[in-house]
Amino acid sequence: MGVERHVVSPGEDFHRTYSAAQIDAIADAIEERGEFPYELTYLGDGSELWRAGEAQSGMETLPERHAGALLALAPPSSPVRIVDLGPGTTRPVRGLIRHFLDASRLAGYRGIDISAEILDLAGEALRADFPEQRFELCQGDFTGPGLARVLPAEPDAARLVVLAGGTAYNVPDPDRLLRRVRAVMNDHDVLLLTLRIDTGVDRPPFMDKISVGGPYKPQQLMGLDLLGIDRSWYVTETGFDPVRSEVFVRVRFAEPVAVAFGARTVSFEPGDRVLVWRYLYQDGAAVRDQLTRCGFRVRLFEHGDDRQMILAAATPSQEDQT
């Protein structure tokens, strides 16, 4: 006799955290591509989990360290607006804002984040460091119409478009995101990425062999927790997909489960998998190639002290990338 199916319906926390459209997007992503959309784990209590996991240190960030070189990529004496896609707590950019203000070159700061709670954290941190300044924080999805909204045509300022902390590499199709960002940038704008690359040293063991049971971070399982899926009904698998150059955390069901989203039910059989986190993990040369094929010319490429964190700055290239 088989194991009886667990039937759950997401509770109050889930409905408080997500809109009806987001709930549909979650059910679609699980059914169509076997994935819980990771960006939605930053909403609600996920923001606190993320803040708790973020490195807390007063250390100089890479953008701050290279603020002078970044400013030099904008047209001379032009004011620069920082447009931060997924600001988190704004930790990577506050030193940069300070530098641009001191140089009298800051036209403004605008951040867009999918999570209202993350935006509260961002606002708090910005007010604490810059009590005199008024900055813009908008809630929205930068993979959708939110991108054009935060990057309208702006003839009087150059924009420094920031995707910090590997944010560009958690999405299923980073090339598509980079091309869309390129399409709304002006010729004198600058793209800034910070991310972790594969240097070939200190490679975690799960890159050779999938690790069952870890490592993973609590927020990577938060979406499934909110759905009411008990952690004892699946095992986690952390690994590396060499075809996609992606590190992933996914769950593999050990028991049959059905999740009832109102009228819609999504079922999992033993052996079914759901991806809960992905990260494009590639070497420096691949990062450069990617920027080039997505319509950029790499202007700065700097390593952090541990060699794995890098800062890449790029300007739109003139060649047609179609």
Ligand SMILES: C[S@@+](CC[C@H](N)C(=O)[O-])C[C@H]1O[C@@H](n2cnc3c(N)ncnc32)[C@H](O)[C@@H]1O
């Ligand atoms: C990995 S954190 C990085 C935060 C910050 N840039 C840093 O480096 O510390 C990703 C951030 O992007 C936001 N985010 C992820 N996907 C998003 C999307 N599609 N639209 C808007 N914000 C998104 C998350 O809510 C979170 O604040």
